Amino acid sequence: MARPGGTGTSPPEAAEVTVVVVAGGDPPSPGEIARLPDRAVVVAADHGLDHAYAAGLEVAVAVGDMDSVSPEALSAAEQAGTRVECHPVDKDQTDLELALEWAARLADRVIVIGAGGGRVDHLLGNLAVVASPRWAGTDIEVWLGEARAVVAHGRRALEAEPGATVSLFAVGGPARVTTTGLAWSLRDEVLEPLSGRGVSNRVVDAPAYIQVSEGVVLAVLP
Structure with missing residues (x-):
């Protein structure tokens, strides 16, 4: 630096x-x-x-x-x-x-x-x-x-160790999301912006990935 x-x-x-x-x-x-x-x-x-x-x-x-x-x-x-x-x-x-x-x-x-x-x-x-x-x-x-918020417009790696909590929030509208390496996977599914469905997931395999094919997702690792 x-x-x-x-x-x-x-x-x-x-x-x-x-x-x-x-x-x-x-x-x-x-x-x-x-x-x-x-x-x-x-x-x-x-x-x-x-x-x-x-x-x-x-x-x-x-x-x-x-x-x-x-x-x-x-x-x-x-x-x-x-x-x-x-x-x-x-x-x-x-x-x-x-x-x-x-x-x-x-x-x-x-x-x-x-x-x-x-x-x-x-x-x-x-x-x-x-x-x-x-x-x-x-x-x-x-x-x-110690927290991070990662913006995902496409494919993003979530740099976190297994056991880490991650919450996914659709921003600005619905987002179509696929995840790998998380305990509760999403497979080309839609996250709504005013829903708690993506809250408190967990990393099981590192690195975990999120693929956003439509919309924007904010992945928060607290």
Whole structure:
């Protein structure tokens, strides 16, 4: 993982990197920071810039309306040559959406950290944003402490040991799902968005897989 003091130069080719989006919710835990890939490109969403610097990360892009970032972090980013993209406070997109637009252009895999927080509406909004069909060509997962939420638009591996709990939620409409490696399998079956059918399944064979042929599924591993 890159550390502060970089020059803000262009990242490697998209297929070669993972992008870490640091959101402005709760600060990511030391365990989350330790698990991040070494060569990840970091995009900070507003106050996520403070979280990134506090964790010792080098930021390639900082984006948002900058209404909650500290003046010290913003000044440090400008001095480091980080690209800073400031948007109006009165905007239609959240800071996380703006950061994901950058992330989706830079890489095929995105890890979002710092997306949790004291406000339930922020957490629900962040999970809805990452599950948008706009990012169908990008593998996205959200780290929330020891929990993970993995977005599945097609085939996704669920990296978890046997015995781990996994819950599947259709987002935005019905989803047609096939699973392997789970205790209660789905075979080209439909999950409804307002149903608890996918809650509290269990991994029996690792890696487990989920195949979504229609719709979007959020797989939560608590």
